[in-house]
Amino acid sequence: MNYIVLDLEWNQSHTGNHAEVKELPFEIIDLGAIKLNQEMHMLDEFNQLIRPSVYDKMHHVTSKIIHLHMKDLMKGHPFEQVMRAFLDWCGNDIVFCTWGSMDLVEIQRNMSYYGMNPLSDRPIRYLDVQKLFSIAYEDRKSQRSLEYAIDYLSLPKDIPFHRAFSDAYYTAKILTAMEPAVLKNYSYDTYILPKNRAEEIHVDFDTYHKYISVEFADKSAALTDREVLSTRCYLCAGKKNLKRKVRWFSNNGKHYYCVSLCPIHGYMKSKIRIKKTQTNGVYVIKTSKFISEEDFIEIQSKKDSMKKPRRHKKKK
Numbered sequence: 001m002n003y004i005v006l007d008l009e010w011n012q013s014h015t016g017n018h019a020e021v022k023e024l025p026f027e028i029i030d031l032g033a034i035k036l037n038q039e040m041h042m043l044d045e046f047n048q049l050i051r052p053s054v055y056d057k058m059h060h061v062t063s064k065i066i067h068l069h070m071k072d073l074m075k076g077h078p079f080e081q082v083m084r085a086f087l088d089w090c091g092n093d094i095v096f097c098t099w100g101s102m103d104l105v106e107i108q109r110n111m112s113y114y115g116m117n118p119l120s121d122r123p124i125r126y127l128d129v130q131k132l133f134s135i136a137y138e139d140r141k142s143q144r145s146l147e148y149a150i151d152y153l154s155l156p157k158d159i160p161f162h163r164a165f166s167d168a169y170y171t172a173k174i175l176t177a178m179e180p181a182v183l184k185n186y187s188y189d190t191y192i193l194p195k196n197r198a199e200e201i202h203v204d205f206d207t208y209h210k211y212i213s214v215e216f217a218d219k220s221a222a223l224t225d226r227e228v229l230s231t232r233c234y235l236c237a238g239k240k241n242l243k244r245k246v247r248w249f250s251n252n253g254k255h256y257y258c259v260s261l262c263p264i265h266g267y268m269k270s271k272i273r274i275k276k277t278q279t280n281g282v283y284v285i286k287t288s289k290f291i292s293e294e295d296f297i298e299i300q301s302k303k304d305s306m307k308k309p310r311r312h313k314k315k316k
């Protein structure tokens, strides 16, 4: 197995010049990657510019950040040619690694625009190195810039940032500096969703469980689905549905919470996030984790306070 540390730069519609093409809001113009083996040794590199075919002017933000000009890009090759060369170069049995969660979505959106098959027929297990950085060194939630992470780890800044190849190189440097145990915290790219119940994702991490559903027509279909609403103990062998102590509720219409009780493992909090799909449907990401009794009481009172009518009228 090899790791493919990938980075992309893209251009977008320049107002007043070229209206946005809905199927391709971000046109990839630069693709860089580093191949690492399982022992994290650098084996090879990939670095190609892509000649644009949709947006023929650089968006001012793009040119400011990445210092690429149209005349440079015109020396590049068409997307499909670069992509085929890249996939050949990747080989089989690989794990993609990216800084943040955007690149695998955008590369597949570009592939789709040119009629190419997506990278996989189901969600792709990959490593989001930005997330791993937060898990390894910060609060598991922060989203730092690549340069911040390089500075934090006191790694040498020997090439300029913000080109696909250099950012892939720096991402690879950060990845190789990490404790191997952190790499258990992989992510799933959901550009392609599970197509049936057997393909749905159920996975245990150190501190929580994650579920990724099939696509539903709309939110109400998702929120009446038994599997979506189920609250099974992911630590118990039988994975029995647990008795709910706080039934599903939402305070914003986007996130839903409930708390159930396992007689062996204690209070389990589940959270549902409703996400939009490419085709105007929805899918669900549900995470479950065990919480303290104090946290349970806090969630219970949060729900109770929502139900009560206001006792005091607004002061004028």
Ligand SMILES: [Zn+2]
Residues within 6 Å of the ligand: 233, 234, 235, 236, 262, 263, 264, 265, 266
């Ligand atoms: Zn249990």
